[in-house]
Amino acid sequence: MLSDSELKVRKIKDGTVIDHIPAGNALAVLKILNITGREGHTVSIVMNVSSKRLGLKDIVKIEGRELKPDEVNKIALIAPNATINIVRNYQVVEKKSVTLPSEIYDILSCPNPMCVTNANEPVTPRFYVDSESPLRLRCHYCGWFLEREDVLKQI
C-alpha cells in the first residue's frame, strides 16, 4: 500500500531519499547539501506531510545520486532526526540516521563581527560541536558560541 506521502510524489528508481526533516526545512537541507537543481538530477520536495514521529515533516528525494554519509551528516545541524535512504531499483538498500560531525566547515560563518574569519584573511571558518542538543557550536578562532537560531539565520 502506498502511504500518503508516496502518493504525492512517486517512488524513485535510484538515488537518495532524505526523510524526517522538520517541517519547513527541506529547502535549507538542500542548501546545506549544495544542491541547486542545476546539477541535472530530478529533485522532489514534499513539505508539511504528516508523520507519526514529528507531527509534520518534509521529505527530499534526489534521483540518480547516492549521497555519502560525509556530505549528508552536516544536515544534522537543522535536521537531527533525518534518515537517509539509499534506493536502488525501487528498493531501499541502505537506511541511516544522520550524526553531527565533531567539526563543521564551509557552511557557516562566525557571527562575531570582530572574528578574524570575517576579515580579509584566507581562512575557512571552523566550528567545534560543543553540544548537540541543545545545539551549540564554538568558533575555532575566536571562541564565540553559535546556537540553533544563529545557524538557522545563516541557512
Add this chain to the structure above:
Amino acid sequence: MISIRDFSREELEYIFDVADEMESIYRSGTDVLRGKILASLFFEPSTRTRLSFETAMIKLGGGVVGFAEPDISSVKKGENLADTVRVVESYADVIVLRHPLEGAARLAAEYVNIPVINAGSGAEEHPTQALLDIYTIRRELGRVDSLNIGILGDLRYGRTVHSLCIGLTNYDVKLFLISPELLRLRREFLEEVKKKVEVVETDRLERVIDKLDVLYVTRIQKERFADLAEYEKVRGAYRVDLDILQRAKESLIVMHPLPRVEEIDPEVDYTPHARYFDQVRYGVLVRMSLLKLILSG
C-alpha cells in the same frame, strides 16, 4: 602560546619557577638568546605590553624588530595578517602579536612555523597578562590555592579578566566577581568558570571586601554606558580608596593591569596593599621565562 587555556597547572608552575630564576638575570642581563630575533607586531597600540616583551628579550641578549604604529605598517596597504606573518617569519625566531581581531593569534600561528605569542587579540584573550597576574599573586602571597580573589569592574568587556579567570581555574581559589549588572561576566563564560571554582557574584564591593586576599581592579569605561547618569553612579561605587580599604584584611593586595585612570585613588599607592607597580616588574620576569623556554628550551 595563543590562549591561557593551553596551559595546565604544571606548565604554569614551571613557567613561574623559571620566572623566579630570572630575577637575578633581570638585574645583570645575559646572552642566552644572542642572535635570536623577536618580531613585535602591534596592530593596535599597547605600549606597556610591547615594552615589557622587548625588555624581556633584550635582557636575555636577543634582538627586537617590529612595528607599533598600525598606520605605518603594511595593514594600511591592504596586506592581510596571513601574508604579514609569513613575511616576518623570514626575519624572526618568535612573533609577538597584538591585534584588534579575535582569533588573530590563532590564525597567525597556523601560517608560520615559528612560535607566536598572543599579546592580546580582540576582547577575549590576553594570556601573558594572566600569567603575570597569577605570578604576582604567587610571589606576593606565597601561594595561589585557598585564596579569596576579588575581581572588580568591567568583567564583560575587560580583556584581561577573561584570561585571568580561566588561568585561576587551575587553582583551588574562591572568586568574588564584583561588577555592576551591566558589566557582569558573560553567562556561558561564567558557567565554564563555575565548573571548576567557587564563584560569588555581587555588585557591592563593601559586602565582600573584608574576605578578600586579592583585589584585582579593572577600569570601567564610559563608552559601555548608554546612559551617562548610570555611568556616574557606577564610577563612584567601584572606586578603591583608603576608606574602603579600612575594612580590608591587613594582608590584602590590590592589583591592576594598568593603565589606571581613577578607579584606584592615588593615596592607595602608598599603602602596603598596592602591588600594581610590582606587577609590571613581574611581567618582565614572566615574559623572560616564556621567551627562554620557547627559544632555548
